[in-house]
Amino acid sequence: MNIEKKKNFIINTLYIAIISVIVFFIIKYGLGLLAPFIIAFIIAYCLKKPTDWVSNKLKLPKKLTSILMVILFFSTIGVIIVLLTLRIGSGVAYLFTFLPEFYTTQLSPTLMAFFDVIEGMFKSMDPQLIQTLSDVLNQSLKALGDLLSNLSVMVISSVTNYASALPELLIRILFTLISTFFIAIDYDQIVAFLQRQLSQKTFTLVTHIKDYIVGTLFVCIRSYALIMFITFVELAIGLSIIRVENSLFIALLISVFDILPVLGTGGIMIPWIILTAFQGNYVMAIGLLVVYLIITVIRNIIEPKIVGQQIGLHPVVTLLSMFIGTKLFGVLGLFGLPITLSLLNHLNEDGTIKIFK
Structure with a gap:
């Protein structure tokens, strides 16, 4: 009896482990491949009730209403994204033009004054130790200045990396857009087909x-x-x-x-x-x-x-x-x-x- 219980435990554990690994890889990698179509189906599902309501109220064909609702949805999302992008872009541009001036006029003098206070606290210490401390502080200040100066270069590099991935992103958006139209138009038929399976x-x-x-x-x-x-x-x-x-x-x-x-x-x-x-x-x-x-x-x-x-x-x-x-x-x-x-x-x-x- 104990042996049978152990066998069942091992079998059930392996079964759960295999299922868990399969689900993990499907979620981790499969969702990325199917993401445009999954997103399109979710959008079509969310638009179904508004589409039915508008179609019944205005006595319009359901397929025409679906097309109009999808166009309205993506137009609204597009306007919001454009406005947010312009707003965020202007804010980021201002930030990176402000940082060098902020470092020169405020941060650097403040740090120098702070380092002078620290150096004054250790005047009674060994002169060699004071010199070492001064060198460390100066190097830290220089490193911080270099970091702020190179920050713009890092941002440009990041933008370049994102730009290289832009074609794939545009293709995904295009597939999502086209899929949403087709799924929204034939939503009932698609759901009925899946139900029959x-x-x-x-x-x-x-x-x-x-x-x-x-x-x-x-x-x-x-x-x-x-x-x-x-x-x-x-x-x-x-x-x-x-x-x-x-x-x-x-x-x-x-x-x-x-x-x-x-x-x-x-x-x-x-x-x-x-x-x-x-x-x-x-x-x-x-x-x-x-x-x-x-x-x-x-x-x-x-x-x-x-x-x-x-x-x-x-x-x-x-x-x-x-x-x-x-x-x-x-x-x-x-x-x-x-x-x-x-x-x-x-x-x-x-x-x-x-x-x-």
Whole structure:
């Protein structure tokens, strides 16, 4: 009996491991190949209800309405992308024209004064040690200057690398655009064809999974919108208390930036704190540091709790899945793995599958 149990355990473990590896490679590499068509199908799915409503209200043929809705959708997205690109581009251009002047007029004198203070503190030390310290400080200052001077070259190199990948990106966008038209026009026929390939039980399960994922994805979006709003309120209050100009606008920008999994609030706050300290405004730097620490602590407490409660997972499980998902699949894993675990938990609870007790 024990031998049979061990055999079954080994077989089940290998089976789960093989399935997990296959799923991992499909998600890691297969999604990239099929991404244009998957995105096109998702867009067509999102446009189906508005298309049906407009077609019924205006008594237009459904295929014509589908074409018009797809054109309207991509036109709106295109205008938004162009406006954002122009805005971000002008901001980046200003930043990299401002950096050399900022280094020459503010940062370099501040650093020199800071180094003079340090050197004055060690005057009673061995002259050779003082000279060594002075050389190290001068080399550090020169290295920082070279870094800021070469930053523009690094940006140009990055832009060149992105430009080399632009043809492939344009091809993907073109395939997505064309696929969306075809899928939106014949959406009902495509879904009916896919339904015929599945048994009734399997189709019911797929529909159940689809409805749950769509609902959970909406819940995740709502949860992160709530987190972003909380971060915005905290920033607006904190920056207003320490008397930062345009505190509401800056708080809005940082709260939007905070959604990014790698950069987050620290991507803006930490450089801001360092530059403020180098300028000699230590009171403001300490104030910014306190605001950043409060926001970080509260974010780490509320994010797993809010997201976990919304998708039915324990905060520890949510935090673990977000961390692992980000490491394995990037931004897709940040949202995808918690939703997948929530789906498995839901299917296990309603008795569709049995994974754990």
